[in-house]
């Protein structure tokens with residue numbers, strides 16, 4: 001009875017537009033009070049204790065720092081120079097600009113930790129350029145939105161940090177390493193439909209007439225950007241710094257490049273950068289801490305075990321259950337954001353993961369691939385929201401293009417399910 | 433299916449979006465500059481402390497690990513303080529797909545309901561955490577890292593939670609006043 | 622009498638560690654002897670408060686947790702007297718540990734815990750904590766110089782390792798594992814059974830030194846309201862079950878370490894790990910280096926209590 005109330009209250013509140021964190025916290029608190037009627041203060045002291053303990057974790061500090069990195073690199077002028085350099089390499093021709101957009105988004109993925117920040121940085125440069133070359137704006141927005149989704153797979157990634165806090169068996173370095181190959185595969189998979197669509201519909205006809213940037217000059221200008229992922233990922237790999245410290249090193253590197261080299265960031269911009277990244281981090285962190293109240297309620301009500309038993313004894317088999325989970329998550333992912341999906345579903349699904357002895361790192365990559373797909377599956381598609389706003393098109397217009405890219409990335413997810421070593425080989429090789 | 437409007441919570445938690453077009457803030461009775469300045473100072477401190485840690489360790493082969501406890505405290509304070517501004521700006525993650533449809537009266541009521549629930553939750557957190565602070569104080573609990581009195585840290589939980597609740601009340605009042613533009617759902621003063 | 626359908630027991634480690642077995646044995650004995658009147662569910666990993674070990678005691682006092690088998694280290698932020706067991710090189714051997722917990726000092730400690738708002742029932746053991754690292758055999762404080770060591774719980778550990786010239790850093794085990802694997806942290810200190818259970822040699826820990834600088838007893842406790850909601854007969858059952866489980870837990874924690882040939886050390890050496898046993902003279906160098914920390918913390922813990930402990934240890938039977 002109380003467990004039903006827990007979920008019903010949460011779902012109803014969420015659907016009528018109550019902030020997700022508040023819905024989690026209130027549903028959790030209500031059920032704690034109902035289940036502990038005769039305990040001291042109705043057992044409600046679990047609310048502040050779990051709220052505080054859910055936040056008081058050092059690894060979470062990486063989240064505001066990587067959000068800050070995204071905000072800084074967005075304005076550092078690195079994206080523009082990377083684009084010029086990429087064009088200098090691949091040259092001009094039909095389908096080349098969408099290819100460049102995807103490759104640059106993947107490269108920025110090695111610096112930033114979140115999809116929409118990436119979409120904003122790449123979109124600001126690429127959508128106008130693609131428009132000049134004759135690509136339809138809706139198509140450009142689709143390419144940028146989809147390409148930016150590789151960001152949460154390619155390390156660093158805020159999604160992996162949240163997952164690792166929820167799953168102590170999966171460390172941040174192992175998850176970061178595990179996301180690398182699937183992230184690159186996802187990028188390559190996106191290039192195929194992007195270029196094919198461009199050629200098939202004869203888009204970008206003007207592209208070949210545009211000037212090609214000189215190689216060495218554009219290389220020289222791009223070096224500061226090219227060095228950033230080396231610094232971040234290399235520094236972590238070499239044990240020079242923890243993920244949090246890597247983010248902070250990237251913050252100061254990005255500020256140096258933006259303020260002293262490219263001169264795109266002024267001193268007075270710092271207020272806006274710090275304020276907006278602080279507010280965005282708070283929005284994430286509050287969901288994390290309020291979900292702690294929900295998780296306490298969930299685990300003490302003893303609902304997870306019977307539900308898990310029912311699922312694993314349903315006769316669907318391991319792959320049947322996995323397919324069902326993915327179907328469920330894809331549906332949920334149309335409406336729910338990534339971190340909320342992690343916070344709500346990881347505690348629920350964890351006993352199933354343990355029952356089938358699925359590798360926690362592999363499962364984290366699968367979940368993150370799903371969240372990446374959700375970032376450009378309408379109607380709630382944060383990356384598309386950004387790229388559509390920059391391109392000044394409505395999201396409906398992107399559907400005819402985005403479907404192909406969703407399918408391509410979905411195939412990558414299927415591949416990682418069939419061949420887990422696509423995710424697990426690199427962390428194993430690096431000794432995590 | 434429409435592209436959501438600017439003032440809505442256009443965030444994915446896994447992937448925060450820097451709103452490059454700063455939507456003009458609605459007027460609030462207590463200026464948001466309080467939270468904004470605190471946010472900027474805390475973010476700056478967090479970045480500088482962590483960076484200093486890297487430098488000191490790199491150059492001197494020693495560390496000041498004790499800063500970790502303080503950094504975690506600053507992060508909690510950041511979540512609360514900047515979260516308060518996000519409540520006032522209505523930027524918290526929520527599903528607006530169903531809430532932003534229907535008649536104006538319905539949308540207004542749902543917006544008010546959401547604000548009321550936020551206020552209720554944080555009033556509860558504020559009230560309950562007073563007991564936590566009181567326990568920390570009367571049992572002379574010390575922090576596990578540096579060993580300072582724990583209530584120096586926990587005292588901020590009820591204070592800022594109350595501030596969040598009040599911001600939510602403010603949002604409730606403003607949502608009650610506003611008349612919706614049927615086309616884009618954005619606020620009209 | 623109002624009994625709950627299920628009581629929540631918090632643990633840091635689950636079975637099959639001696640710590641986890643302590644909780645499992647206690648729960649099983651209670652259920653059996655009360656004919657199911659008192660049902661206990663284990664929550665290892667301190668999952669009832671999001672894994673935050675150092676808030677476990679507060680949560681216990683406030684009824685967020687009903688009962689726990691907890692470590693003196695994790696509870697020392699709330700009960701400063703518990704730092705006694707973390708004073709470097711106070712307890713030279715198991716006889717000293719037993720003399721403290723089973724004697725007058727143990728009784729004093731229980732009175733303190735009672736005053737701090739919980740009902741303590743019995744002692745258990747996590748074990749002597751030994752230092753491991755990835756770089757070289759540690760034989761003297763000089764060997765520790767500059768090493769980054771992961772510690773838990775209380776500022777006394779930071780003080781101790783700083784006095785030895787090392788860089789102590791506080792983190793949960795979840796963070797420590799990758800930090801050790803990547804070399805961001807050089808070493809850690811824990812009871813030796815954890816070395817085997819957590820396969821620490823796979824995260825680069827190639828050197829073990831048995832210096833026995835502190836021993837970490839466990840305490841079986843129940844929340845006050847929960848305790849008074851039980852009949853006196855059931856209270857007696859729960860108390861006796863805790864004492865019985867504690868005895869078995871202590872035997873488990875010492876298994877392989879009290880026998881003459883110390884099979885646990887052999888097992889660890891068989892993993893390709895260098896095990897260093899200190900000579901009395903070598904150990905003395907560590908004792909001397911950490912004396913200032915000992916003296917500083919003596920007043921925090923309470924001069925009277927520490928003196929009593931010193932006298933008890935002096936008078937122990939070997």
Ligand code: NA
Pocket residue numbers: 108109110111112113114150151152153154155156157
């Ligand atoms: Na990334």
Ligand code: NA
Pocket residue numbers: 333334335336373374375376377378379380381382
């Ligand atoms: Na979506």
